[in-house]
Amino acid sequence: MIEExxxxxxxxxxxxxxxxxxxxxFRPTSRAELMNVVNLAFNYRGDVTLELKSQExxxxxxxxxxxxxxxxxxxxxxxxHPDPRTIAYDDVQVIRFTGxxxxxxxxxxxWMQKKQEEKNTxxxxxx
Amino acid sequence: xxxxxxQMVTVAGYVISQKFKGVKRYPLVLMLEPIxxxxxxxxxxxxxxxxxxxxxxxxxxxxxxxxxxxxxxPIVSIPGGEPLIHPEMADIVRGLxxxxxxxxxxxxxxxxxxxxxxYQPSKYLTFSIHMDGLREEHDRAVCxxxxxxxxxxxxxxxxxKGFRVNTNTTLFNDAHPQRVRAFxxxxxxxxxxxxxxxxxxxxxxxxxxxxxLQRHRTRELFTKLLTERKRGWQFxxxxxxxxxxxxxxxxxxxxxxNPTYNIFGWQKPCYLLQDESISSFNALxxxxxxxxxxxxxxxxxxxxxxxxxxxxxAIEETFGSWSGFAQTVKTMLFPNAT
Numbered sequence: 001m002i003e004e005x006x007x008x009x010x011x012x013x014x015x016x017x018x019x020x021x022x023x024x025x026f027r028p029t030s031r032a033e034l035m036n037v038v039n040l041a042f043n044y045r046g047d048v049t050l051e052l053k054s055q056e057x058x059x060x061x062x063x064x065x066x067x068x069x070x071x072x073x074x075x076x077x078x079x080x081h082p083d084p085r086t087i088a089y090d091d092v093q094v095i096r097f098t099g100x101x102x103x104x105x106x107x108x109x110x111w112m113q114k115k116q117e118e119k120n121t122x123x124x125x126x127x
Numbered sequence: 128x129x130x131x132x133x134q135m136v137t138v139a140g141y142v143i144s145q146k147f148k149g150v151k152r153y154p155l156v157l158m159l160e161p162i163x164x165x166x167x168x169x170x171x172x173x174x175x176x177x178x179x180x181x182x183x184x185x186x187x188x189x190x191x192x193x194x195x196x197x198x199x200x201p202i203v204s205i206p207g208g209e210p211l212i213h214p215e216m217a218d219i220v221r222g223l224x225x226x227x228x229x230x231x232x233x234x235x236x237x238x239x240x241x242x243x244x245x246y247q248p249s250k251y252l253t254f255s256i257h258m259d260g261l262r263e264e265h266d267r268a269v270c271x272x273x274x275x276x277x278x279x280x281x282x283x284x285x286x287x288k289g290f291r292v293n294t295n296t297t298l299f300n301d302a303h304p305q306r307v308r309a310f311x312x313x314x315x316x317x318x319x320x321x322x323x324x325x326x327x328x329x330x331x332x333x334x335x336x337x338x339x340l341q342r343h344r345t346r347e348l349f350t351k352l353l354t355e356r357k358r359g360w361q362f363x364x365x366x367x368x369x370x371x372x373x374x375x376x377x378x379x380x381x382x383x384x385n386p387t388y389n390i391f392g393w394q395k396p397c398y399l400l401q402d403e404s405i406s407s408f409n410a411l412x413x414x415x416x417x418x419x420x421x422x423x424x425x426x427x428x429x430x431x432x433x434x435x436x437x438x439x440x441a442i443e444e445t446f447g448s449w450s451g452f453a454q455t456v457k458t459m460l461f462p463n464a465t
Contacts (some may be wrong), residue, residue, distance in 0.1 A: 060180075061177065064392070099178055108334035111170070
């Protein structure tokens with residue numbers, strides 16, 4: 001579910017049909033919007049794609065963000081590079097939630113369903 | 128005694144020396160996470176949900192040793208992920224043991240029998256086996272049939288080879304007190320040195336969001352578990368922490384007691400919350416606004432009674448005054464006294 005802290009204007013947002021961030025795209029128009037979207041991206045357990053003002057595109061996992069300094073920045077593990085990369089908030093133009101949200105799986109529900117099926121196939125206990 | 132005397136003396140000496148030096152915040156246990164990849168996907172775990180390229184990253188032995196030296200804690204706990212997946216884990220452990228750190232390798236034991244010959248028994252090394260209950264409960268918690276039996280077999284092998292072995296148990300709101308007490312009997316019967324128990328933390332990213340204990344339920348459960356406890360049960364934990372879980376005493380969290388280092392850096396503020404990553408341990412200690420964290424201060428800490436936050440609080444009480452020390456000794460000797 002999209003967190004309540006998300007305050008980004010509708011006209012700068014493309015959201016996926018389903019409830020969630022996967023597939024969403026944000027083009028923040030103010031510092032406050034940018035802060036919010038970077039927070040969402042930081043809490044997202046999947047890769048994001050950043051479109052920078054330099055027109056460069058970077059895809060990776062945001063593992064840190066430091067907003068409370070004179071020049072806020074985020075840190076990211078790029079998808080295809082071993083070294084982490086630091087990117088200034090000011091350089092970010094668009095954030096897309098392009099990777100799978102690894103925390104949104106249904107592994108638990110699948111497992112519980114399997115256990116229930118196992119129970120159902122057991123012979124009834126004698127009284 | 129669940130913990131060797133030499134370990135107790137080392138930890139006591141360390142804490143007393145910190146107090147003597149007037150250090151207000153000091154670490155007790157370094158939580159070292161060299162890898163997040165795991166071979167299980169447990170219902171209550173929120174630690175491993177990352178993209179593959181992040182799960183493929185790992186700390187080098189040199190990074191692990193440097194973190195241990197930078198932090199200075201006498202104990203290093205290696206959770207994960209599953210540490211035994213790391214191809215250099217034996218090297219990491221060897222280096223930590225050489226530095227005279229008491230190392231706890233927290234493993235689900237699936238790979239233990241295959242890898243055990245890479246390790247040497249030592250008073251500094253303990254395999255801490257993830258066991259969340261008897262066969263039915265454990266296999267359900269780790270979402271795979273057969274893991275309990277694999278772990279029991281690995282425990283027996285490790286014990287037969289002379290390793291220190293304890294168990295690490297996380298409990299959720301489906302825990303049945305009588306079954307958990309039977310589990311304690313079983314683990315002690317296997318011959319483990321001691322057991323560690325804790326309520327699970329309410330990870331936002333865990334697959335099962337309905338199983339976490341609230342504070343009052345934690346106290347109810349642990350009261351049922353630990354009242355009239357059997358003499359043979361050994362807990363590898365502070366006796367005052369166990370009383371805290373039972374609601375007999377109250378603590379504020381000590382998040383700096385178990386600092387966490389992983390592929391992202393030093394994790395602020397604690398093992399369970401990921402507010403920021405920081406490049407140095409000193410910066411973590413000095414730049415974190417610790418008043419923002421703990422029960423009553425932070426919504427995310429509301430129901431947390433996990434050992435990584437509160438064992439250090441219990442240790443602080445033990446060594447903070449003569450009465451705290453006396454309480455600890457009394458509770459060790461007479462755990463069932465009210």
